[in-house]
Each structure stands twice: as C-alpha cells, then as structure tokens.
Amino acid sequence: MRPSAAHAIDPPQTRPEMSANLSDTQAPDDSRIQRQIRRMGERARSAARTMAAAEPGDKNAALFAIAEALIDRRDTILAANAKDLREGRDNLDAALLERLELTGARIEQMAEGLRQVAALADPIGSITDLNYRPSGIQVGRMRVPLGVIGIIYESRPNVTADAAALCLKSGNAALLRGGSEAALSNQAIAACIRRGLTDAGLPGDAVQVIETTDRAAVGAMLAMPEYVDVIVPRGGKGLIEFVSENARMPVIKHLDGVCHVYIDAAADLDKAIAIAMNAKTHRFGTCNTMETLLVAEPIAERVLRPLAQNLRQAGIELRGCERTRRLVGEEVKPATEDDWAAEYLAPILAIRVVDDMAAAMAHIETWGSRHTDAIVTENVTAARAFLRGVDSSSVMVNASTRFADGFEYGLGAEIGISTDKLHARGPVGLEGLTSLKYVVYGDGHVR
Amino acid sequence: MRPSAAHAIDPPQTRPEMSANLSDTQAPDDSRIQRQIRRMGERARSAARTMAAAEPGDKNAALFAIAEALIDRRDTILAANAKDLREGRDNLDAALLERLELTGARIEQMAEGLRQVAALADPIGSITDLNYRPSGIQVGRMRVPLGVIGIIYESRPNVTADAAALCLKSGNAALLRGGSEAALSNQAIAACIRRGLTDAGLPGDAVQVIETTDRAAVGAMLAMPEYVDVIVPRGGKGLIEFVSENARMPVIKHLDGVCHVYIDAAADLDKAIAIAMNAKTHRFGTCNTMETLLVAEPIAERVLRPLAQNLRQAGIELRGCERTRRLVGEEVKPATEDDWAAEYLAPILAIRVVDDMAAAMAHIETWGSRHTDAIVTENVTAARAFLRGVDSSSVMVNASTRFADGFEYGLGAEIGISTDKLHARGPVGLEGLTSLKYVVYGDGHVR
CATH class of the missing domain: 3.40.605.10 (Aldehyde Dehydrogenase; Chain A, domain 1)
Structure with a gap:
C-alpha cells in the first residue's frame, strides 16, 4: 500500500x-x-x-x-x-x-x-x-x-x-x-x-x-x-x-483517497463498529483510511453512540452533520462541504447520517475520490447493489477499507494504487506493468 | 476491422x-x-x-x-x-x-x-x-x-x-x-x-x-x-x-499499420505464397494489409520467383532491395528507406531479402508500426521466438495478417485496432470499453 x-x-x-x-x-x-x-x-x-x-x-x-x-x-x-x-x-x-x-x-x-x-x-x-x-x-x-x-x-x-x-x-x-x-x-x-x-x-x-x-x-x-x-x-x-x-506518455496515477464506510440499516452492530474503528484508526496517513463515515438513519443512534465514544478514546476528532450532532452531542464539530471533500490523512473523521443506501451512494458519488468504499450490511440485496453501483477502484462488503492493498489482494507487491479507469485500476502489481498482445496460430490460413 | x-x-x-x-x-x-x-x-x-x-x-x-x-x-x-x-x-x-x-x-x-x-x-x-x-x-x-x-x-x-x-x-x-x-x-x-x-x-x-x-x-x-x-x-x-x-483524457488510438510477413528459411512454399498473396491483395486500403515482405535468403529464390509473378498478375507494383532485384529482375523498382516506412494502402509491395529471422525481427522493430506481423515457418523454435520477440499488437504464425480483426478474433465487433500498449491493444471490442474494479467480501474483517 x-x-x-x-x-x-x-x-x-x-x-x-x-x-x-x-x-x-x-x-x-x-x-x-x-x-x-x-x-x-x-x-x-x-x-x-x-x-x-x-x-x-x-x-x-x-x-x-x-x-x-x-x-x-x-x-x-x-x-x-x-x-x-x-x-x-x-x-x-x-x-x-x-x-x-x-x-x-x-x-x-x-x-x-x-x-x-x-x-x-x-x-x-x-x-x-x-x-x-x-x-x-x-x-x-x-x-x-x-x-x-x-x-x-x-x-x-x-x-x-x-x-x-x-x-x-x-x-x-x-x-x-x-x-x-x-x-x-x-x-x-x-x-x-x-x-x-x-x-x-x-x-x-x-x-x-x-x-x-x-x-x-x-x-x-x-x-x-x-x-x-x-x-x-x-x-x-x-x-x-x-x-x-x-507527460507525453500514458500515466498510471493515484490521486486522493477519500474513502467511505457506509453502515447500512441492516448492519451487524459489532461488525460495523469494528470495521469503522479499524478503517479510521489503523493508520491515519494512508490513502485507504476512511475519511467519512456514512450511517443509515434507522441504525444511527445505536451505532453512533458507542462508536463515537470509541473514536474519541482513540483520539479522533469528529465532525458531523446536524443529525450526527443531535445524536452524539455538541462536542462533535459541525461538518461543512469541505469536510465531505477532505482527505484528512489525520485523526479526524467526518460523519454523516443518511436516509438510506441510495443517499449514501449519492454522497459517495458526489464527494468520493473513487478509491475505496465499503458497506457494512447483512442484507444481500443491499450488498449486491452497493458492489455494482459504487464506481470506485475497490468496493467492499463487511471489510475494512484498509484491505485495499497489493499485498492483501495477493498481488505480491504493488507500485501504487491507481484511481484511473483505463489499464490498471486499484492496487497495481506486476500485471499492471504488462500488457497483452494477440497471438495467432494458423496452418497457411488466409481470408 | x-x-x-x-x-x-x-x-x-x-x-x-x-x-x-x-x-x-x-x-x-x-x-x-x-x-x-x-x-x-x-x-x-x-x-x-x-x-x-x-x-x-x-x-x-x-x-x-x-x-x-x-x-x-x-x-x-x-x-x-x-x-x-x-x-x-x-x-x-x-x-x-x-x-x-x-x-x-x-x-x-x-x-x-x-x-x-x-x-x-x-x-x-x-x-x-x-x-x-x-x-x-x-x-x-x-x-x-x-x-x-x-x-x-x-x-x-x-x-x-x-x-x-x-x-x-x-x-x-x-x-x-x-x-x-x-x-x-x-x-x-x-x-x-x-x-x-x-x-x-x-x-x-x-x-x-x-x-x-x-x-x-x-x-x-x-x-x-x-x-x-x-x-x-x-x-x-x-x-x-x-x-x-x-486530449485531456486517455486516448485509445490507432496509428499506422505497417504490417510484415516474414517468410522463414523453414517455410512451406505453398503456405508462404498463399499467405503473402492474401496479406497483400485481399484488400489494399486496410490497416492489416501487408506492406513489406521479408524473405530469408536461403529460400528467397524459390519463393520470390513464383510469388513475384503472382503479385504482378494481381497488379501489384514491387519495390525491392538489391538482392530481391537480382533474383526477380530489374523490373522491380529499387526500394528506399521510405518504402520500409511506408503504409502504402495501395497495390504496392516492398520486398527485402534478409539473412535470417534475427534480421527480419530487427527490420520489423526498426520499420514496423507494432500493428500486425506474421512469420511463415514449419520450425517450432523459430515460431516460438518470433511470437515472443516481436512487439506488435498481433503476432502470427502461418496466417495472413488480414486476420487481425475483431470479428475474426471473436470479439463480435470492434471499435478500432489499438496500437497503444496500455489498456487495450489490438482489436478493441466490448472488453476494451470496460475496466475492472476490485470487489472484496468480508464478514467483519479488519486489519
């Protein structure tokens, strides 16, 4: 990584x-x-x-x-x-x-x-x-x-x-x-x-x-x-x-990692808290670190109260939307649009309560950087729609965004994480440094 | 195509x-x-x-x-x-x-x-x-x-x-x-x-x-x-x-098609003539048409005499190196470096007699456009080395260059033939208009 x-x-x-x-x-x-x-x-x-x-x-x-x-x-x-x-x-x-x-x-x-x-x-x-x-x-x-x-x-x-x-x-x-x-x-x-x-x-x-x-x-x-x-x-x-x-040649580039974890209404509470904690606190300065947490309204209270406490104990500054602040308390700073766009690379987390998965996906499309985004849910239909619909180089179900990494993916090593769409996307290992040519065998064949 | x-x-x-x-x-x-x-x-x-x-x-x-x-x-x-x-x-x-x-x-x-x-x-x-x-x-x-x-x-x-x-x-x-x-x-x-x-x-x-x-x-x-x-x-x-x-976005581009057929010393004579005729005369204006024929010296006389006759009967103007002209006759125009570099898209063929496969590959590397190049040979070692060593989007053994085509390759259709190395190379079909993102499934996994 x-x-x-x-x-x-x-x-x-x-x-x-x-x-x-x-x-x-x-x-x-x-x-x-x-x-x-x-x-x-x-x-x-x-x-x-x-x-x-x-x-x-x-x-x-x-x-x-x-x-x-x-x-x-x-x-x-x-x-x-x-x-x-x-x-x-x-x-x-x-x-x-x-x-x-x-x-x-x-x-x-x-x-x-x-x-x-x-x-x-x-x-x-x-x-x-x-x-x-x-x-x-x-x-x-x-x-x-x-x-x-x-x-x-x-x-x-x-x-x-x-x-x-x-x-x-x-x-x-x-x-x-x-x-x-x-x-x-x-x-x-x-x-x-x-x-x-x-x-x-x-x-x-x-x-x-x-x-x-x-x-x-x-x-x-x-x-x-x-x-x-x-x-x-x-x-x-x-x-x-x-x-x-x-550059006058192609570029394999990596821009921002504004990564999201979305905790769905059908999430398992323990998994949600564990994944959010890991995605934010495992390392702060890495591109696959969660920068914004999205929580579905129906589960927001049950998730955010214990999670906010754990995050604060880990020294994380919280910045939230109005609903987050109502649930967690005034000590959460108000989040602005700058927070939705921020790649903090620091012990800071933006939190937004959203109505449902569609709202979470719309937020990710508007503010994300198409690097790595995860959903926490037990609902197979939600998981399927999120995996298909989120246009990021890595999309995850019930796993920490910190797994977006060449070693974790089995590439053996990586030269970077591409946020491009063409050629290599996501962690770039040996395969990203190669291309495919066509080979044709005939026996005197003509058209 | x-x-x-x-x-x-x-x-x-x-x-x-x-x-x-x-x-x-x-x-x-x-x-x-x-x-x-x-x-x-x-x-x-x-x-x-x-x-x-x-x-x-x-x-x-x-x-x-x-x-x-x-x-x-x-x-x-x-x-x-x-x-x-x-x-x-x-x-x-x-x-x-x-x-x-x-x-x-x-x-x-x-x-x-x-x-x-x-x-x-x-x-x-x-x-x-x-x-x-x-x-x-x-x-x-x-x-x-x-x-x-x-x-x-x-x-x-x-x-x-x-x-x-x-x-x-x-x-x-x-x-x-x-x-x-x-x-x-x-x-x-x-x-x-x-x-x-x-x-x-x-x-x-x-x-x-x-x-x-x-x-x-x-x-x-x-x-x-x-x-x-x-x-x-x-x-x-x-x-x-x-x-x-x-362009401020990636380009899938197609430049020249300066395609070669190399007739190896171990070529089957009938296949060689059939492939060379087809590669040149099937259509003149297509990018996978042969523009230069390379012939190994040991087989040159046996190949070029009948082939030149067939080509001329098909109305093809021949431009050759000195050795070609000695074998075929003075009516072959002398080829210059401009001919090695030319994408004629016309009933003209450049011909060069080379010492061996290494010389053919060096010619292709110097003058080719990395589009499509073919070897005609019965020798498996030569075929293997040519396939591996020639850096073109399609490399062929005993088949006409005219096969370099999305339909012929089974892509169903094509939007062009890419001479780029990154992303799509060769005929570009549906796959070239897509990319791959990583999907990850976990069950609450964290690092």
Missing part, C-alpha cells in the same frame, strides 16, 4: 514544452540535463529489449543478487542515508525525516521484499484464452512487458528497491527519479541493483536511478515518449497533476 | 488550450459551440449512470429496437444520404464518396450488426477470480463500464450505428462526432438510435451525435475530461496526432 504523500517533491518550474520551444534562450544547464536524461532513456530502451526476452531464472537470480548486495553493503547504504538525514535536518519536518531514515531492519525488509518478488509467478510470455475460431486459426493473448517504466517518487528510499524489483520481474526496464532529499541513499541502493543485475548476466542499465537532483530532469523524462512507455508518479497532488498535464 | 483512413476530417485549426486561454478574444461562435458540447457532455455523464446499471435485457431490447428503426426509416436515411452525396460530389474523391454512400443492403448490414452485438455475452458486472486470501477476505474483480466514450470518426456513416452498439452494450454512454461530409446521414441514423433507446426505456442521451460540423466541436470534446472518460479517434494520422496531443 502506498502511503499518501503529504510531503513530496515539487513539480519543476518550467513546462517541458516551453523548454523545448525556447531551447536557444534556456539555461545551458537545462539542455545538458536534457541530453543526459535522453542518453539514460536510450540505454533504458536498449536494456528493455534484453529484459523482455530474459529467462525467469535470470530475473530471479538478479533479484536475489540485489537482495544480497543490499545486505553486503548495508554499512555503505546507512552511511549515505546518514548524510541525507544530516542534510535534511534543517529543512525537513519530523514525518519526512522518519520516512527518509533507513535502519538495518529496513534494509533487511527491502532485501526480503526482493526475495518475495522473486517468488511470484513470472507473468511474461504466458498465453491465455488460446481458442480455435471458425476460420480455423487459433487466437490467444500473450502477456508482455510495457517496455520502459518511469517512476517519479518522494522521500522513502525503499521505493528504489521495491520499484526496481517489480519492473525487473515484469520484464521492463526502469528509469527512477527519487526525491532530492534521499539522493545519496538512492544512489547507494542503485549501486546494489546494478551489481545484482550484472551478477545475473542482465544489463545494468535495466534499472537506472537519475542522479541529478535538478528539477529539469523530471521535465526531460516527461518529454521523451520514445524512451519511456509509461510514467508512475508517486507523490503529492501537485506532482501528480503536473505529471498528468505534461 | 477498421479501414485505414487516407481521407479523414482534418484536425481543427485552433488548439483547445488556446481557445480556453483566449476566451475573451475568440469568436462568439466558438464559445457557443463549447457551451453546446459541454451541455451534451453533462447529459452524457448523466445517461452513463443509468447505462452502467441497465439490465442486459433492456440493453439488448434497445439494440433490437434500433435495428428495427433503421429498417423502418430506411427511406429517410437514404434520402439524407443522397443529400450528403450531392453536397460531396464536387469536393470529395471517388473513394470517399464510395465510403459515404449508403444503400438498402448497407442499412440492412448495420441492422444486422446491431443484432449481432445484442447476441454477445453482456460483459458488465461479471465477477472473476474471486478468491479467499489468507486474511479471510474474498477478493475478485468486477467488469464495469468506462463511463462516457467520445468517438471522432470519418466519412462512413455506418460507424455511427456500430460504435453506438458497442458503447451501449458495454454500459457506456457515447458522444459521437462524425465527418461533416456525412452530417445528414449521421443525424438520420442518430434519430433511429434515440428512438430505439427510448423505446427500450433507456435514456435517449446515452448516444448523442454532435450535429454541428464546426471543427471547434472537436476541441471542445477534448477539453472536457469531466464528461468524457476516453476518446477513440478513427481517422487519418493528422486527426489522431491532434487528438493525442490535445
């Missing part, structure tokens, strides 16, 4: 088309960076060809070798990270420093993540649905890599290893651009990745980490669709919007 | 961002059209909600009712078409007029196409891969509509009915913008579609045909991602490039 990034690298200041149009007036540094990023792109494209044809055994050997290199070079990585932390001490807040920090245990986790990806089934080359057609030809579909994946991410250096692992296993090459605050940590990890790849006989350029911290590098990446097939931005809203607007 | 469009509507002259920025200086007409298209978008969005929840039976009833309306109003449609043809007589060439022309038989074909789409399995709401996870939750995926599909197409008025049928069956709403030369024909067909929809109790706005022939309408469509979820351009390269550059 990708933590929502309140802190993220800012988008570069110049739009790439502008730099392209104004090439003779722009700073010499920018065009130097453009050339450098283009050369990396060329090398990535070339490495992608080799990776697409690589044997599963070689890809797994590389994953294990990278894991080993991370452990071997643990002290080097920690020293680089210590420098990043020292640099950041003055201008980064505590949460960002916490994310940036590596420890021996975190390095071991990265290594373990690589080994887990190695253990996943290799998706590449598998042929499905190969059927005979009336003409006599056989038609099926083969899973193939996308090519070169560009990933732009924020402070956590473990993303470097996680993203590399998924791209490598799915037969792609990767061009990674981490946050400048983690530059030295990322380079130390990148050296391990390169060593692991070459130890396994695969091209070291299959995973390249952009070293320059100049923001022009992001613009340069977005402007070269001939070398980058898809961009995955993992960061704050500003970055994602900048990438979506400027 | 989508015919390649040498003739297509031109892209509008103003870029939509520009119009948006210059709203106070632009012509009053443009902003009127923008408002009009936005209102259509709002209605489409609203209709899409109803369509997403529509029962399969109602959608099928609408398809049959539209088919009936087309037959009932046959004379009205033919009269409208006659007017379009009269208008076009002076400024359209013969091929374009031929495409524009409707006949009783073509109207019957449209109606039959609608009935065939009705007979396809309804994709919407189907849940697949519903499995228990270690946590106890069940996770699966439900197929859902994309929402509002925008389609921009050229002269053939039957696309109006075909595209409407696919969008309707897949639970989407459609906003259609046909070529101005077919405006009256499209409106007559649109009236039948609206009648069929309302007869079946579905919203008439589920399929709207933009009536204005003003080019600003295209810019307006591309600028409203809040109302249009995906754009499918079906037209010439200029239109598709314009749409790709300017």
